[in-house]
Amino acid sequence: MRALSAGLLTTLVVGLAPASAGAAPLDGPPRTAASGPDRAAKALPALRVRTLASGLDHPWDVKPITGGRLLVTERDSARLLVVDGGTARPVDFPSGSVWVSGETGLMSLEVDPDFADNKRFYTCQGGFTGGGGHDVRVMAWKLKGGAAKPVRKLVGGFPVSSGRHGGCKLLVARNGALLVGTGDAAVGTNPRDLRSLGGKVLRLDRRTGKPWPGNPFAKAGNRNKRYVFTYGHRNVQGLAQRADGSIWSVEQGTYRDDEVNLLKRGGDYGYHPVPGYNEDVPMTDQSLPGEQQAARWRSGDPTLATSGAAWVRGGGGWGGYAGMLAVGVQKGQRVLFLRFDARGRLKGSRTPAALREFGRIRSVVSAPDGDLLLTTDNGDGQDRLLRVSPR
Known part of the structure; x- marks a missing residue:
């Protein structure tokens, strides 16, 4: 199988687009919640953007592994790649066992916290x-x-139709739950339902695939119900744990109201x-029972x-971006940075010009x-x- 072209092909350092009160949703907070500039933010550094690998086709997710390498999934080709030292190489992976249709294929990826050992x-x-x-x-x-x-199937039977709204995002939380x-x-x-x-x-034990014992319906008679952590979602594309x-x-x-929850x-x-x-119908219908x-x-x-989304960690020169949620945007073709206070209230947003140059953004992951x-x-x-870093 051929190696993909890769390397540090592009470096951009671009200033910031202004955030303005009352702007269209592409450029600021929604008109319905805490509109206005992020006045509490520290100085925002310029951003440096480097291309680590090119020639990819619908890469769905990326995760760091040992030795400075990166694992990458491609949705439609169902290929698993390792990016290492300027080269992206396919892993021997049973791509033929992956059902690919529409929005469904080889999607999210997560690495075990004990990957160095197991x-x-x-x-x-x-x-x-x-x-x-x-x-x-x-x-x-x-x-x-x-x-x-393959080790095992942890859980399956998620419903499908044409492949539309296949999800599907993974996150190992700090308590070890998947x-x-x-x-x-x-x-x-x-x-x-x-x-x-x-x-x-859903929340489960990443070792056994069993429902997480602290789930809200852990003692339910129906096994599927025992996996449920939250419900009433349309198409979950990102999961991120705050500090x-x-x-x-x-x-x-739908045609309106993407959500961060x-x-x-x-x-x-x-x-x-x-x-x-x-x-x-509304994305969050407050007329429903309960x-x-x-x-x-x-x-x-x-x-x-x-x-996809990731919280920007403090330090490392991130300045006013530290503690913000960086959200990939596909149709809007950018990365949207959202600031929330300690109580989870929206305080403002930024859309850096440096991250409007690459088209649709799928995954955002913290290295x-x-x-x-x-x-x-x-x-x-x-x-x-x-790879994005503060200048």
Whole structure:
């Protein structure tokens, strides 16, 4: 299999686009929540953007592993790549076992905290079931030499239709639990049906695949329900844990209202597009029975197509960006930085010009040194893996 062209091909240092009160959602906070410039922010440094690998095709996720290497998944080709020393090389991986259709394929990636010892990593991917069926599932693997060896399927049976709204984001939390953000498969009843794994954030033991014992429905008779951490979601594309331990999700909206949510154990996030699949309903429908959790940020109309996200760590020269949530934007073609206070209230946003030059941004990941790793999502072999650092 051929190696991909890679290296430090591009370096950009660009100033910042201004943030203005009352701007369209692409350039500032939503009109419905805490609009206005981020006056509390420190000075914002210029950003340096370097291309680590090019010639990629729909890279969905990236994660650092030992030796300064990076693992990368490609959605449509279902290839797993290692980027190392200026070269991106395919890993021996059973791509033919991945069901690829529409928005579903080889998607999110997570690396075990003990990877240096156990070489384990996890993927969320389309799969084949008996009788010609399909699902979305989470698999555990071991990287041995240049090959990925399957360990086990941790959990599967996430609903699918055409491949639309396949999700699917992974996060190992600091308590060791594996969280999985799923899509609703464009089936209106899935998000609030606790027997369905679609339209949820799930929580499980990454070693055994069993439901996490602290889940809100851990003692339920229905096994799927025991996995549920939160529900009422449309299509979860990002998960990130803040320094204070809180878990946040990024969710794609309909024609309006992409959302950033602060996750509350057992919380209902209010998406219920029935009868049929009625995308005119609110993303968070406060008229539903019970209590619905309001979004902490939403795009308004139109959507930006938000995707992966990571919290910017303090230090390392990040200045006023430190502590902000960096969110990849596909349709809006940028990275959106959002500031929330200690209570989770939106305080402002920034959209750096340096990160408007690369088209659609899929994943945003924090590197061990605090830099941000980005994957683009433009297709046709034109995608890149980028590293962003403050100048």
